[in-house]
Each structure stands twice: as structure tokens, then as C-alpha cells.
Amino acid sequence: MTGRDDNLPSRPRDIVLIGGGHTHALVLLAWGKAPVPGVRLTVINPGPTAPYSGMxxxxxxxxxxxxxxxxxxxxxxRYAGARLITGRADGIDRVARMVHLHGQAPIRYDLASLDIGITSDLPNLPGFADHAIPAKPLGTFAQAWEDFVARARAGAVAPRVTVIGAGVAGVELALAARHRLMQAGLSAEVTLLDAAEDILRDVRRGAKAALMEQIRAQNIDLRAGITIRRITATGTALEGGETIPAGIVIGAAGSRPQGWLKATGLHLTDGFVTVDETLRSVTDPALYAVGDCAHLSHAPRPKAGVYAVREAPVLLHNLRAEITGDGRKPYHPQRDYLKLISMGGKRAAADRLSLRVEGAWVWRWKDHIDRKFMRPFHDLARDG
Structure with a gap:
């Protein structure tokens, strides 16, 4: 069932955060400092941890x-006074206000927020599902990568990596993979594939020059303007008959929404939940959406963690406003932001204006920002 009565209860009692993404993690952190009496907060996530994409x-x-x-x-x-349910959401009954979980009992909500991220799998590419790993969801990919490195070190698989997609994410992963395997004493071979002739289209001239130089210096085999025919158990078959052997094939080309959202009856834009300036679904006032799974109808932006982080105080305020009757706040994303792009070793490039800014100090800057973001979560984990 997808329809529902648009009238919310006068005082929501059950708030459910679906997904443990960056926005929801920050909301939980802030809620713990000032909880709202009489409200039961629940967070649902497929696993007991949520990875931070910046690292x-x-x-x-x-x-x-x-x-x-x-x-x-x-x-x-625990700090937020919330209950944690480990399970994978796979549907929402908006009439009964129930979040459905795979293999578990549904969870009731008065208000709910979606922060379930995206996937970078390539379902239309033959063989991808069986023989490749998408870079997102991050947790699954991180485990697959560690398993591959262990097998490569043991000699069970060739240290050959193919990355599909030569945007910022793909270039970062290709350089990182090369560095890791070389540090392990392996003769790494890394191939970077893209269907377009012009790669790194989303970065400015200075950062692009720095990254292209690193691709050449690290002997990354860049193939632009190619067509992949299929992924096999031994590598990537290209149009024309050539096969590029690989021990692991990583998908980093674009992003796709979670497929189950189609059945919710919510308005979607290219599969992402369409929200208004308050981060609330344009279809259902009882549902919010944030992070990569949301489409900002009032100010469309590319998928980036910086927006998820800055949505947190607005989502927190608006969830509280639903309870207290206060006015909701709009979210106004910035038009541009600084990208700090890793280059394998402890070096990074800054994408800002058209200047070429790179070096070890840029990596230390990025490292400081990332560790600062994670510190309060690690402090809570250490203190129990």
C-alpha cells in the first residue's frame, strides 16, 4: 500500500531514522545532548556500524x-536514548506507517527519515553482478577489498585491479589500490576504464592536472572512450575482442538509488526521493530524506558527503519542530565546495578555483578534517 492520510498526529511519538548515514549519525549525536521527552527514537541500519565515506x-x-x-x-x-535495530529496510507502508524490514517484523513510525545511501553497481553490464564489486555500499566494498588484498598477498589471485569509471571516485580508488598493493610488495597492475574520452569532468583545471600527472607517474593504464562488453571471472571484455585480466573489478561509474523506493509511491526524481526545501518528501509530510538518497527539488546538487553533513542541523530542527509545533527551517546548500582528493600515497589535491594546489600538506589537511569528524563517534565507542 502506498497511499495515506496526509494529516499527521498532533504530537509524533515514534521517530524512525532509516539508515545510519552521515546525516542521521550527526542527528543522533545532537539528540543525545538535548533529547525530547516522550519521543521514542529508533535507528535502523543493515549492520551495527556505518562507514564514513571521506576516509x-x-x-x-x-x-x-x-x-x-x-x-x-x-x-x-545509547547516547541518543534510541533503540538500534539491525536490519535492512525494503519497504514502507505509508497508510499503516510501517517500515518493512527483510525477514523481520515491521517498525511503526509517526515520522521517519531516509538516509540509506546509494549503490554504484552496474546492473545492465553483463557479468557485473557475478564478477565485480561496486564501490558503494561502502561497507560491502571495504570488506571485499580487504579479502582481495589478503588473497593477493597469499598468491591466490593476481594483483591486478580494474576500476570502471574515471571520475573523482574512480581515480581516487585506482591510485589508492596501486599504492596499497605496491606497499605490500606486489607488482600491481591497475587499469582505469571510462566510456567518455574526457575524464575527470567534474574537477577544475589545476586539480585535474595534478591527478592526471599521478595517473601517469603511478603507471595506471588509463583507457578512455572504450566500451565494455561484459565482466568475466577473469577480467573485463572490451568491444573489439580485447580482454583485460583482473583479480578484482570495481564499479565506480555513477550512482543508483535503492530499488525498493519505487514501490513506496513517493515522488522520485531519477529514483531518488524528491524533497522540498525543508528536506521533507514532496509527497508525504511524515517522511524526510537526506544524503545521497534524496533529490533536492529546490536546489539540485551532485551526490557529495558535504551536503549530507550540512543537512544534519536542518533535519534535527525540523524533526523537533514537528513535535513542538515550531516552524521548520529550509536547507540552502552552497553552490560550490572545496574538494580534497586523495592521490594514493599521503598526498592530495585541492579542487578550488583553477589553481593547482597539491602535496603532502593537503593530505594532512584532509586527514585532520576527517579525523575531526570521526572523533566524537570514536569517543562514544571508547567510553562505552
Whole structure:
């Protein structure tokens, strides 16, 4: 069932956060400092932890451990006075106000917010589902990468990596993979594939020059303007007959929404939940959506973690406003933001204006920002 009565109860009692993404993690942190009496807060996530995307290239490169980029949701939920349900949401009954979970009983809500991220799988590419791994969801990919590195070190698989998609994410992952395997003493071979002739289209001239130089310096085999025919158990078959052997094929080309959203009856834009300036669904006032799974109808933006982080105080205020009757606040995303792009080793490039700004100090700057974001979550986990 997808229809519903648009009249909310006068005082919502059950608020359910679906997904443990960056926005929801920050909302839980702030809620713990000033909880609202009489409200039961619930967070649903497929696993007990949620990865922080900003540190993923560093994990792949070997600069961070898995624990350093994981938000432990159990102590965070305890701090917020919330209950944590480990399960995968796969539907919403908006009439009964129930979140359906795979293999578990549904969870009732008065208000709910979606922060379920995206996937970078390529379902229309033959063989991808069986023989490749998407870079998102991050948790699944991080585990697959660690397993691959262990097998490569043991000699069970060739240290050959193919990355599909030569945008910022794909370039970061290709450089990080090369660095990790070389540091492990392996003769790494990394191939970067893209259907377009012009790669790194979303960065300015200075950052692009720095990244292209690193691709050449690290002997990344860049193939632009190619067509992939299929993924096989041994590599990537290109149009024309050539096969590029690989021990792991990583998908980093674009992003797709979670498929189950189609059945909710919510207005979607290219599969993403369409929200208004208050982050509320344009279809259903009892549902909010934030982070990569949301489409900002009033100010469309590319998928980026910086927007998820800055949505948190607005979502927090508006959830409270639903309870107290106060006015909701609008979210106004900035038009541009600084990108700090990892380059494999402990070097990074800054994408701002058209200047070429790069070096070890840029990586230390990025590292400081990322560790600062994670510190309060790690403090809660350490204190129990």
C-alpha cells in the first residue's frame, strides 16, 4: 500500500531514522545532548556500524584501519536514548506507517527519515553482478577489498585491479589500490576504464592536472572512450575482442538509488526521493530524506558527503519542530565546495578555483578534517 492520510498526529511519538548515514549519525549525536521527552527514537541500519565515506580512499590505500572509518551505532544509539535495530529496510507502508524490514517484523513510525545511501553497481553490464564489486555500499566494498588484498598477498589471485569509471571516485580508488598493493610488495597492475574520452569532468583545471600527472607517474593504464562488453571471472571484455585480466573489478561509474523506493509511491526524481526545501518528501509530510538518497527539488546538487553533513542541523530542527509545533527551517546548500582528493600515497589535491594546489600538506589537511569528524563517534565507542 502506498497511499495515506496526509494529516499527521498532533504530537509524533515514534521517530524512525532509516539508515545510519552521515546525516542521521550527526542527528543522533545532537539528540543525545538535548533529547525530547516522550519521543521514542529508533535507528535502523543493515549492520551495527556505518562507514564514513571521506576516509574510504585512505582505507583502500592502507592509511586507515576499518575501525577508524566505522561509526559504531550501538554506543551512539545509547547516547541518543534510541533503540538500534539491525536490519535492512525494503519497504514502507505509508497508510499503516510501517517500515518493512527483510525477514523481520515491521517498525511503526509517526515520522521517519531516509538516509540509506546509494549503490554504484552496474546492473545492465553483463557479468557485473557475478564478477565485480561496486564501490558503494561502502561497507560491502571495504570488506571485499580487504579479502582481495589478503588473497593477493597469499598468491591466490593476481594483483591486478580494474576500476570502471574515471571520475573523482574512480581515480581516487585506482591510485589508492596501486599504492596499497605496491606497499605490500606486489607488482600491481591497475587499469582505469571510462566510456567518455574526457575524464575527470567534474574537477577544475589545476586539480585535474595534478591527478592526471599521478595517473601517469603511478603507471595506471588509463583507457578512455572504450566500451565494455561484459565482466568475466577473469577480467573485463572490451568491444573489439580485447580482454583485460583482473583479480578484482570495481564499479565506480555513477550512482543508483535503492530499488525498493519505487514501490513506496513517493515522488522520485531519477529514483531518488524528491524533497522540498525543508528536506521533507514532496509527497508525504511524515517522511524526510537526506544524503545521497534524496533529490533536492529546490536546489539540485551532485551526490557529495558535504551536503549530507550540512543537512544534519536542518533535519534535527525540523524533526523537533514537528513535535513542538515550531516552524521548520529550509536547507540552502552552497553552490560550490572545496574538494580534497586523495592521490594514493599521503598526498592530495585541492579542487578550488583553477589553481593547482597539491602535496603532502593537503593530505594532512584532509586527514585532520576527517579525523575531526570521526572523533566524537570514536569517543562514544571508547567510553562505552
Amino acid at each position: 574510504l580512499p585512505g582505507l583502500i590505500a592502507g592509511h586507515y584501519t576499518r575501525q577508524q572509518l566505522e561509526i559504531d551505532l550501538a554506543p551512539l544509539a
